[in-house]
Amino acid sequence: MGKKLMTDCVTSLFRKKGVLMKAFVYEKYGSPDVLKLKDIEKPQPKANELLIKIYATTVSAGDWRMRKADPVAARLFNGLLRPKKIQILGFELSGVVEAVGRYVTRFNVGDQVFAGCGLEFGAYTEYKCIPEDGEVALKPEHLSYLEAAAVPVGGATALRFLRNMNIQKGQKILIYGATGSVGSYAVQLAKYFGAHVTAVCSTPSVDLVKNLGADVVIDYKKEDFTNRDEKYDYIFDAVAKAEKGRCKKRLKPNGKFVSVHGTVKENKEDIHTLNALLNEHKLKPVIDRSYVFKKIPEAHRYVEAGHKKGNVVIQVV
Numbered sequence: 001m002g003k004k005l006m007t008d009c010v011t012s013l014f015r016k017k018g019v020l021m022k023a024f025v026y027e028k029y030g031s032p033d034v035l036k037l038k039d040i041e042k043p044q045p046k047a048n049e050l051l052i053k054i055y056a057t058t059v060s061a062g063d064w065r066m067r068k069a070d071p072v073a074a075r076l077f078n079g080l081l082r083p084k085k086i087q088i089l090g091f092e093l094s095g096v097v098e099a100v101g102r103y104v105t106r107f108n109v110g111d112q113v114f115a116g117c118g119l120e121f122g123a124y125t126e127y128k129c130i131p132e133d134g135e136v137a138l139k140p141e142h143l144s145y146l147e148a149a150a151v152p153v154g155g156a157t158a159l160r161f162l163r164n165m166n167i168q169k170g171q172k173i174l175i176y177g178a179t180g181s182v183g184s185y186a187v188q189l190a191k192y193f194g195a196h197v198t199a200v201c202s203t204p205s206v207d208l209v210k211n212l213g214a215d216v217v218i219d220y221k222k223e224d225f226t227n228r229d230e231k232y233d234y235i236f237d238a239v240a241k242a243e244k245g246r247c248k249k250r251l252k253p254n255g256k257f258v259s260v261h262g263t264v265k266e267n268k269e270d271i272h273t274l275n276a277l278l279n280e281h282k283l284k285p286v287i288d289r290s291y292v293f294k295k296i297p298e299a300h301r302y303v304e305a306g307h308k309k310g311n312v313v314i315q316v317v
Helices: 003-016 061-068 073-078 145-149 152-165 181-192 203-212 244-248 270-279 293-304
Strands: 020-025 036-041 049-059 092-100 112-116 127-131 136-138 172-176 196-201 216-219 232-237 251-259 287-292 311-315
Touching: 020 293, 049 061, 049 112, 049 145, 049 293, 061 073, 061 293, 092 127, 092 145, 092 152, 112 145, 112 152, 112 270, 136 270, 145 287, 145 311, 152 181, 152 232, 152 251, 152 270, 172 181, 181 196, 181 203, 196 203, 203 216, 232 244, 244 251, 287 293, 293 311
Parallel strands: 172 196, 172 232, 196 216, 232 251, 287 311
Antiparallel strands: 020 036, 049 092, 049 127, 049 311, 092 112, 112 136
């Protein structure tokens, strides 16, 4: 038996026994080509963890920025010369609970769930362990796995920023970048909180944003919103691209400019708030494109180009 054939047979045997699994791993910073599909050891859940068989994940801006070490601060977090702390990307996922630790009481084997991985990443693989008290919830029955995987990051980020604003019924908010993952959820959540929403987007996305509930839609390719007379209680830059100085002149005297580039306190319970809103049909994910698992590098190229609307999802199973 040849060496390669023997290796393939051993790998196949281990995979059948559940010891190995497929994962996209990156061991150096750079283009999407640094993402390599490899066999790695399948994790086992700790006493307080769920082992989730991943059905879907996403490619977000945070993923490609970590891959490319852009901004440079990513190197301070993950290794100056090469990735050390995080070598498997993927912020969010959906799937089925395959096993639970002995202290787990809130979830059962077979539960359909969706979850955020936080700064541990790790969803570009076939299995992931998540703490029972982490950012994980039962998947709404009416959502597909692809749709559910697109909720934890964009949805929770939008929720946290809007909650931090303490936005009130009747207040006016302008959302810049209303068709991104965060922006598309921000439009819906701001409407849920009773705000009057003005959304800024490009020409092809006008109808999409209207369907999300925006009261006013401004096509930035045709008009600069800072030249309008309208003033707002809040301007939320959901893509960290707006010029703060120019935005300030469109704020009311006590108005605030808020950028997604800032920070807000995380709350693991936010995913349960999102779950309730999804089940009430008050919130819906926006899906731009989907790719099969082996096409994750291609999905990275698309997302990095900066033209996606909503979310780009990956079908793992």
